[in-house]
Amino acid sequence: DLATHCAQSLAKGMRVIAQGRLQQRSYQAQDGSSRTVIELQVDEIGPSLRYATAQVQKMQSGGYQGGNANGGGYQQPQQARQQSQAPADDPWGAPAGEPDF
DSSP states (O other): OHHHHHHHHOOTTOOEEEEEEEEEEEEEOTTSOEEEEEEEEEEEEEEOOSSOOOOOOOOOOSSOOSSSTTSSSSOOOHHHHHHOOOOTTOTTSSOTTSOOO
16 A cells, blocks of 8 residues: 555655665675665655645555554554544544545
C-alpha cells in the first residue's frame, strides 16, 4: 500500500520527508570486492511542506494501518477516543474502513 500511495501522491523531483530505520548490509560484488550499503527502511513518507502545500485524502483499506488497530503508532485510551470528535471535514477523523457520517 505504501508504494501505491507514494506513486499516486508523489512525483519525481518532489521534496519528501521520510521516517524509518537505517540498515547496513554487506555483499560481495561480481568482481569479488566486498561492498557495504546503508539503506533506509521507510515506515512513513510524505511531501515536504517547506515550499509546497498538500491535500490529504484518507484511503479506505482493510490492510495494515500502522502501529495498532486505531491506525497510529500509539495506543490512545478508550475513554479519550470516545470523548474526542474530529470535525466532519477531517480526513483522519475516523478509522479506515468506517464511513465518515
